[in-house]
Amino acid sequence: MADTADMAGWACPAPLRDYQRIVLGHGGGGVLTGELIEHLFLPAFAAGSSTTRRDPTSAMADTALADTALADAAVLAVGGIRLAFTTDSYVVRPLFFPGGSIGELAVHGTVNDLACRGAVPLALSAGFILEEGLELDVLGRVAQAMGRAAAAAGVRLATGDTKVVERGLADGLYVNTSGIGLVPPGVDVRPDRAAPGDRIIVSGPIGEHGIAVLSVREGLEFGGDVHSDTAALHGLVAAMLAATVPGVHALRDPTRGGLATALCEVAAAAGAGIEFTESAVPVPPVVEAACGFLGLDPLHVACEGRLVAFVAAADADAVLAAMRAHPAGRDAVVIGSVTAEHPGVVVARTAFGGNRIVDRPLGEQLPRIC
Amino acid sequence: MCLGIPGRITEIWDDRGTRMALVDFGGVIRSVCLAYLPDATVGQYTIIHAGFALTRVDEDAARQTLAMFRELGLLDAELGAAEAEVGP
Amino acid sequence: MKYLTEFRDPELARWLLDAIAATASRRWTLMEVCGGQTHAIIRHGLDQLLADQVEFIHGPGCPVCVTPLEMIDRALAIAARPEVIFCSFGDMLRVPGSGTDLFSVKARGGDVRVVYSPLDAVHLAEAHPDRQVVFFAVGFETTAPANALAAVTARRRNLTNFSMLVSHVLVPPAMSAVATAPGNRVEAFLAAGHVCTVMGVEQYEPLVAEHRMPIVVTGFEPLDLLDGVRHAVEQLEAGRAELANAYQRAVQPEGNPAARKILAEVFTVCDRAWRGIGTIPNSGWRLADAWRDFDAEIRFDVGGLTVAESAACRSGAVLQGLIRPPDCAAFGTSCTPRRPLGATMVSAEGACAAYFQYRRLAPAGAAATPGSPGPAAGLQT
Numbered sequence: 001m002a003d004t005a006d007m008a009g010w011a012c013p014a015p016l017r018d019y020q021r022i023v024l025g026h027g028g029g030g031v032l033t034g035e036l037i038e039h040l041f042l043p044a045f046a047a048g049s050s051t052t053r054r055d056p057t058s059a060m061a062d063t064a065l066a067d068t069a070l071a072d073a074a075v076l077a078v079g080g081i082r083l084a085f086t087t088d089s090y091v092v093r094p095l096f097f098p099g100g101s102i103g104e105l106a107v108h109g110t111v112n113d114l115a116c117r118g119a120v121p122l123a124l125s126a127g128f129i130l131e132e133g134l135e136l137d138v139l140g141r142v143a144q145a146m147g148r149a150a151a152a153a154g155v156r157l158a159t160g161d162t163k164v165v166e167r168g169l170a171d172g173l174y175v176n177t178s179g180i181g182l183v184p185p186g187v188d189v190r191p192d193r194a195a196p197g198d199r200i201i202v203s204g205p206i207g208e209h210g211i212a213v214l215s216v217r218e219g220l221e222f223g224g225d226v227h228s229d230t231a232a233l234h235g236l237v238a239a240m241l242a243a244t245v246p247g248v249h250a251l252r253d254p255t256r257g258g259l260a261t262a263l264c265e266v267a268a269a270a271g272a273g274i275e276f277t278e279s280a281v282p283v284p285p286v287v288e289a290a291c292g293f294l295g296l297d298p299l300h301v302a303c304e305g306r307l308v309a310f311v312a313a314a315d316a317d318a319v320l321a322a323m324r325a326h327p328a329g330r331d332a333v334v335i336g337s338v339t340a341e342h343p344g345v346v347v348a349r350t351a352f353g354g355n356r357i358v359d360r361p362l363g364e365q366l367p368r369i370c
Numbered sequence: 371m372c373l374g375i376p377g378r379i380t381e382i383w384d385d386r387g388t389r390m391a392l393v394d395f396g397g398v399i400r401s402v403c404l405a406y407l408p409d410a411t412v413g414q415y416t417i418i419h420a421g422f423a424l425t426r427v428d429e430d431a432a433r434q435t436l437a438m439f440r441e442l443g444l445l446d447a448e449l450g451a452a453e454a455e456v457g458p
Numbered sequence: 459m460k461y462l463t464e465f466r467d468p469e470l471a472r473w474l475l476d477a478i479a480a481t482a483s484r485r486w487t488l489m490e491v492c493g494g495q496t497h498a499i500i501r502h503g504l505d506q507l508l509a510d511q512v513e514f515i516h517g518p519g520c521p522v523c524v525t526p527l528e529m530i531d532r533a534l535a536i537a538a539r540p541e542v543i544f545c546s547f548g549d550m551l552r553v554p555g556s557g558t559d560l561f562s563v564k565a566r567g568g569d570v571r572v573v574y575s576p577l578d579a580v581h582l583a584e585a586h587p588d589r590q591v592v593f594f595a596v597g598f599e600t601t602a603p604a605n606a607l608a609a610v611t612a613r614r615r616n617l618t619n620f621s622m623l624v625s626h627v628l629v630p631p632a633m634s635a636v637a638t639a640p641g642n643r644v645e646a647f648l649a650a651g652h653v654c655t656v657m658g659v660e661q662y663e664p665l666v667a668e669h670r671m672p673i674v675v676t677g678f679e680p681l682d683l684l685d686g687v688r689h690a691v692e693q694l695e696a697g698r699a700e701l702a703n704a705y706q707r708a709v710q711p712e713g714n715p716a717a718r719k720i721l722a723e724v725f726t727v728c729d730r731a732w733r734g735i736g737t738i739p740n741s742g743w744r745l746a747d748a749w750r751d752f753d754a755e756i757r758f759d760v761g762g763l764t765v766a767e768s769a770a771c772r773s774g775a776v777l778q779g780l781i782r783p784p785d786c787a788a789f790g791t792s793c794t795p796r797r798p799l800g801a802t803m804v805s806a807e808g809a810c811a812a813y814f815q816y817r818r819l820a821p822a823g824a825a826a827t828p829g830s831p832g833p834a835a836g837l838q839t
Contacts, residue, residue: 023561218574221399289396289459293418294574295373295549351468352680354503363561366548367574369373369420369601372600372652373494374678374708376461388577388611396459403577405607406717415461417655417708420547420597420604421575424717425655425708427461432707436464439681443473 025363027091029256029302032363071190071269072116072252075183084119086110087178095142095172098212099227102175103145105304108232109255110179111153115234116251116307118189118241119181123158124150126177130162131170139173146175153232155179181234186245191269193249196340199316200276201309203236203323204229204331206259207287210301210365218294218367226286231305236328240309243322247315253307260299261360262308263346267338270310274346276336295368299348300361310338374417376427377402379410393418461707465679474684475507482511482691487643489636490686491629492650493520494678502680512687515643516776516783518632518732519650521597522549526731529625530555532760533594536623537568539758543586545579546594548572576608583612583620592754595622600652602626602743603717606724609745609752621754624745627730629653630661631741637669641780646672646690651682651705656721658713662701670699677705724749734776 025032073086090106107124114121126146130139150157209228215221233253240248250270254262259281267274283298291298305328311319316334323329346358377395382404384390389404393416400421404410407423415427490496496516499505505514518524534555537544544560551560551572564570569589573579576593583591595605605622612620629650636644649662654675662673672693676686686704693700703709723746730742745753755761775781783789 019562019565021562021565023565025561215398219400226397285459286397289398292459292462293375293395293398293400350501350503351466352471352502352504352507353468354506356501356503362552366551366572368549369547369597372492372598372650374600374652374655376459378460387614388607396462403575403604403607406603406714406720408716417652419600419652421577422604422607424600424603424652424714425710428707428710432461432464435685435707436470439470439474439685442477443470446473446476 023363027256028361028364029261030300030361030363033256034360072113073119073179073181075117075119075190082183084114084117084181084183085178086113087176088113089174089176091171091174092213093171094213094216095138097216097228099209100230100304101142101145102173103142104149104228104230106175106177107146107149107153107155107157108230108304109253110177111155111232111234112253112304112307114179114181115232115237116189116253117181117183118187118237118248118251119183119234120238121153121155121179121181121232121234123156124177124179126157126160126175128160128162129170129174129176130164131172132164132167134172142173142175149232153234184241184245187241187248188246189248189251191250191252191266192271194266194270194272194310194338195249195312196272196338197313198249198310198338199313199334200263200274200336200338201311201316201320201323201332202259202281202335203233203307203309203329204305205282205284205287206254206303206306207291207298207301208284209304210258211287211290213302214294214365215290220290220293226284226290229303229305231328233305233307233328236307236323236326239322239326239329240311240319243318244312244315247312247319248309249312250310251307253303255302255304257360258298258300258302259308260297260346260358263358264360266308266310267346268344270338271343273339273342273344274336275339275341276346276348278348279351280333280335282331282333296365297361299358300365313337372419374419374424376415376417378415379404379412379423382410382412391423393423462679465677465681467681471680471684474681474688478508478511478684478688478691481688481695483695485511485513486691486694487513487515487645488648488687488690489515489517489644489646490648490676490683491517491519491633492653492678493517493523494652495519495648495650495676495683498678498680498683504680504683508687511691517636517647518735519598519629521601521627522547522553524627524732524735525550525553525596525625526733527555528731528763529623530559532755532763533623534558534560534563535760535763536592536754536758537563537570538566539590540567541590542758543569543571543582543589543591544594545571545573545582545591547574547596550594550596576604577611580608580611580615580617580620583617584615587619589619590757591620592758593620593622595624595626598627598629598650598653599657599721600650600655602721602725603656603714606720609724609749610720612752613749621752621757622745623754624725624743625730626725626743627732628727628741628743630665631738632732632735633673634665634669635735635738635741637665637671639780643780644671646674646694648676648683648686648690649673651675651677651709654703654705654709654713656714656717658718659701659703659709659711666699666701672699673701675701675703675705675709677708 026036073084076083076085088109090102092102095102110124111121212226212228250266252262252266263274287298320332323332347355348358349355375395377393379391380394381392390401391404392399393402402418403422416423417425499514530553536542560570579591579593633647659675666673672690674686674689689702689704725743726746727740728742728744729737729739731737776783
């Protein structure tokens with residue numbers, strides 16, 4: 001029977017060339033996004049700069065520019081104080097999902113980017129791109145959600161902008177928020193400060209936001225409650241810094257690309273390895289179930305109200321206690337540590353005693369059959 | 371490969387001649403097509419692929435398989451104990 | 459989750475591992491046929507834990523990997539047409555044809571949509587009577603019933619704007635090709651459990667008899683895989699070659715009769731080219747003549763489109779189990795999931811991608827670069 005499969009004559013597929021146009025994956029927060037920043041934005045923005053960058057992420061904070069592009073927020077020294085500065089655009093579909101809307105995301109996401117530099121958020125801008133035909137009621141609900149979220153977080157929505165594009169040129173509405181925050185004296189939180197020996201703490205269950213959004217897109221329902229975890233984290237960060245200022249080395253909020261991407265980026269920035277115990281990562285059963293069903297890895301699913309902290313070992317207990325005493329960190333847990341071994345590589349220990357390397361997703365997450 | 375996930379049938383209906391069901395995958399619920407399991411009933415577990423129920427999970431077989439694995443463990447423990455007894 | 463978590467119990471896994479270690483007098487070479495099994499083996503580190511007893515050779519069990527290039531090019535040509543809504547499973551979007559992929563077609567304005575179920579594509583055809591909805595019907599025997607019912611449903615609902623680009627592949631002929639390939643080292647197969655939920659197990663009897671190799675129908679959870687290995691090793695040690703079912707909770711001997719009936723009606727067996735391997739006789743399904751009005755190849759006249767593949771990688775040898783992914787010089791260097799040279803690196807289920815994603819650390823000293831997946835070593839605790 002089947003005996004004509006030609007061993008010597010196997011044919012090989014053609015290579016996939018670099019994309020000549022933007023594809024969705026460029027916005028996925030994974031490898032394609034990183035390459036866009038490395039190969040397109042940084043060279044263009046840094047024209048004339050003499051900074052050499054061997055590795056896009058290891059050069060983080062070498063210059064203000066690299067810092068801007070690759071850390072959650074840039075820290076700028078201005079007149080004797082240090083300002084954290086960040087921007088983020090929100091294009092989520094659907095606009096409303098279980099547990100929140102694009103409005104809360106637009107406030108929390110930017111506040112959290114500031115918080116991950118240890119900054120106290122001060123003010124946000126809000127830029128709207130609206131599609132002709134958008135119902136005012138929808139815009140009103142989003143704006144009110146932003147107002148409520150900002151008030152709860154204690155930040156001002158201080159300035160804004162509105163543009164309208166023709167019907168069909170946008171998907172309802174997009175929001176951009178930029179934010180500034182004040183970095184308290186002595187606070188120095190950045191990815192490249194993570195160091196061998198640091199304990200790695202995750203502030204709570206992962207993946208709920210991504211699954212809540214995906215559920216609407218994929219027609220899933222949930223028997224139990226699945227809500228986006230969207231939340232502002234600067235209060236939690238303040239509590240951690242109250243426990244120790246120098247011991248909090250690095251913070252990251254694992255949004256697009258999930259916890260795996262956050263860990264990989266810090267490992268690359270710090271030039272250190274990361275080891276964690278897979279079973280220690282808090283994955284809610286319903287996230288596990290939805291990921292199994294759609295063929296996704298929970299480590300790649302976005303959170304919007306969680307952070308991962310890299311804390312000096314001597315301070316880990318105190319920081320963990322401070323996190324657990326705060327509502328946003330009630331379920332905080334140590335998942336692993338930073339190591340001098342295998343720099344730049346993140347390794348998970350499996351429940352069976354093996355290990356595997358954890359990588360960033362390539363682009364966006366798609367449900368698969370196989 | 372074929373991603374196949376077990377879930378429990380919670381509801382069955384007819385959509386213009388196509389037998390459909392709601393299936394609960396550990397808290398995640400989705401509608402699936404039951405065309406290939408005409409006898410399936412509410413409460414049964416089934417394996418779903420690409421939105422279709424392909425087979426019933428044989429609960430007795432599952433129990434027996436797990437029991438057999440546990441027996442291996444008992445054997446293992448006995449062997450270990452025996453070794454310990456004759457050991458130094 | 460019921461029927462998942464129980465089969466991931468580390469303590470029971472330990473006992474199964476002990477049982478395998480106690481049985482094996484030497485290292486045996488097994489092929490797990492299905493890409494999902496490959497992923498589970500590597501993701502859970504089972505190959506490390508069994509390093510002394512078993513060498514796993516990863517099978518051609520990824521329908522996305524083996525879909526022939528010309529079929530991808532046909533898909534790209536159809537998807538680019540303005541009147542078409544092109545529906546595909548998510549894993550197919552990243553697979554390159556001759557220099558481009560469905561993501562790129564979408565970026566250039568093609569209406570490409572990811573569906574979870576083929577019935578979603580039928581619903582799109584109902585919702586858009588002014589558009590042509592085309593579903594890319596790939597997959598093994600597991601996926602074929604779902605795809606067949608899309609055609610049945612479309613006919614029942616008199617949809618004239620629905621068609622399917624069919625590139626189904628069949629597992630037993632591929633296993634036979636592996637077994638008869640010159641230089642084959644595979645001593646036993648772990649057969650793809652979910653394929654068997656549809657087709658049953660009897661079609662493997664002739665393979666066992668002809669090739670004198672154990673075939674163990676195996677599931678996808680860690681305990682299922684270990685039990686499959688245990689069955690295979692016991693047979694090999696005893697010098698037996700039998701058909702065994704280590705996935706009894708899901709696989710009935712006769713498979714799913716209702717599904718097999720519709721498959722026999724909608725599809726006809728045909729020769730099929732496997733990307734990287736070549737044409738295997740009687741290894742595919744196409745739409746049966748009575749269903750050709752749903753054939754997108756005819757409707758869009760792309761059947762004549764043929765292309766040659768450029769030679770660069772060794773995915774064919776990987777798919778046939780002749781080499782392991784890291785044995786290829788391109789692995790992890792010029793060939794990564796970002797820039798795949800071969801089909802096996804393209805799909806998340808492909809053997810090379812599985813190796814790349816879940817690759818191991820090299821022993822201390824050797825840098826942990828993408829090119830050094832290394833065997834079990836490094837940080838194992």
